[in-house]
Amino acid sequence: MKVVITGGAGFIGRKLAQRILAQGELTGPSGEREAVTELVLFDAVAPPDEELADARVRAVTGDIADAALVAKVIDAQTNSVFHLAAVVSAGAEAEFELGYQVNLDGTRNVLEAAKAANGAPRVVFASSLAVYGGEVPDTVVDETPITPETSYGAQKVIGEFLITDFSRKGYIDGRAMRLPTIVVRPGKPNKAASGFASGIIREPLNGVDMVCPVTAESRMAIMSPRTVVECFIHMHELDSARLGASRAILLSGFSVSMGDAAAAVQAVDTNRTRGRITFEVDPHIQAIVDGWPKTTSSAKAGALGFPSDSNIADVISAYIEDELD
Ligand SMILES: NC(=O)c1ccc[n+]([C@@H]2O[C@H](COP(=O)([O-])OP(=O)(O)OC[C@H]3O[C@@H](n4cnc5c(N)ncnc54)[C@H](O)[C@@H]3O)[C@@H](O)[C@H]2O)c1
Numbered sequence: 001m002k003v004v005i006t007g008g009a010g011f012i013g014r015k016l017a018q019r020i021l022a023q024g025e026l027t028g029p030s031g032e033r034e035a036v037t038e039l040v041l042f043d044a045v046a047p048p049d050e051e052l053a054d055a056r057v058r059a060v061t062g063d064i065a066d067a068a069l070v071a072k073v074i075d076a077q078t079n080s081v082f083h084l085a086a087v088v089s090a091g092a093e094a095e096f097e098l099g100y101q102v103n104l105d106g107t108r109n110v111l112e113a114a115k116a117a118n119g120a121p122r123v124v125f126a127s128s129l130a131v132y133g134g135e136v137p138d139t140v141v142d143e144t145p146i147t148p149e150t151s152y153g154a155q156k157v158i159g160e161f162l163i164t165d166f167s168r169k170g171y172i173d174g175r176a177m178r179l180p181t182i183v184v185r186p187g188k189p190n191k192a193a194s195g196f197a198s199g200i201i202r203e204p205l206n207g208v209d210m211v212c213p214v215t216a217e218s219r220m221a222i223m224s225p226r227t228v229v230e231c232f233i234h235m236h237e238l239d240s241a242r243l244g245a246s247r248a249i250l251l252s253g254f255s256v257s258m259g260d261a262a263a264a265v266q267a268v269d270t271n272r273t274r275g276r277i278t279f280e281v282d283p284h285i286q287a288i289v290d291g292w293p294k295t296t297s298s299a300k301a302g303a304l305g306f307p308s309d310s311n312i313a314d315v316i317s318a319y320i321e322d323e324l325d
Pocket of ligand 1: 006007008009010011012013042043044045062063064065083084085086087088102126127128129178179180181182183190
């Protein structure tokens with residue numbers, strides 16, 4: 001079967017690709033597990049060479065806003081699409097037109113191409129907690145109203161609704177997941193406003209001093225890269241009838257304060273020389289973070305068997321194992 005990952009050169013896209021290649025199969029059009037014979041990584045940038053060592057992998061570099069190119073990549077033979085390409089939160093806020101081109105027009109291009117494919121391909125869409133805004137409760141649950149207050153959040157909500165509507169019409173078999181902040185992001189930070197939550201772990205463990213721009217008491221809902229990749233696979237494999245009328249679900253993150261994250265970095269068993277962590281509040285970032293939920297808890301995701309993490313120490317150990325050792 002042919003599988004396409006948009007954003008396949010990005011942080012989660014690359015990890016998802018490795019996971020799919022290792023497993024070697026996914027549920028195909030027959031409803032049974034089928035071998036993945038072609039995995040296309042579509043992205044604005046080329047993936048690193050090591051991702052292309054596997055004969056099943058093909059990279060296509062281009063713009064998701066280019067409808068003709070997307071139709072070539074997601075062709076009649078495509079069975080599954082993981083749609084992750086996006087301009088992330090602060091990027092979409094800073095560049096209004098670009099955000100709509102990539103996050104809305106790009107998503108429509110993906111859905112139109114999938115609609116034109118043979119059968120109704122499974123399409124898994126990466127949504128975000130940015131769909132919530134305004135008076136957000138400390139714990140976001142399945143019933144929390146959708147009230148985006150950023151362009152990125154609005155684009156993700158529209159994406160979710162399109163996934164549900166194209167599925168209702170039988171054009172695709174779509175699914176959308178609202179991801180908490182994924183920690184630890186390796187390498188360089190991207191334009192996400194939540195970048196410090198990874199930085200507070202990543203920088204000290206790489207011997208770099210870290211200035212955290214929010215108070216030690218600030219809490220966030222997070223999920224590890226390992227777990228989010230398992231959620232993508234689980235969402236793909238799920239019988240979508242179990243999702244109900246809306247094809248979008250919330251994933252359960254866990255709550256961690258930046259002070260606890262800093263303490264856990266100091267406590268972790270490693271002989272690496274650690275950088276120092278200091279707290280210097282940036283009022284702009286603090287105000288953004290104060291508006292975010294402190295955690296997310298989805299009874300629906302739990303009932304459907306989606307995995308979740310439980311503590312920051314395990315997340316840090318997994319980062320050391322996967323990225324540093
Ligand atoms: N990482 C998180 O904490 C998090 C949280 C919530 C939601 N999400 C969502 O998950 C998805 C993946 O996130 P990520 O952390 O891997 O982000 P990322 O920035 O690492 O990856 C996104 C990829 O999309 C690509 N892209 C951007 N514009 C493009 C365009 N015009 N055409 C083609 N490709 C383009 C980028 O080059 C990048 O490789 C995104 O949709 C993001 O909104 C991520």
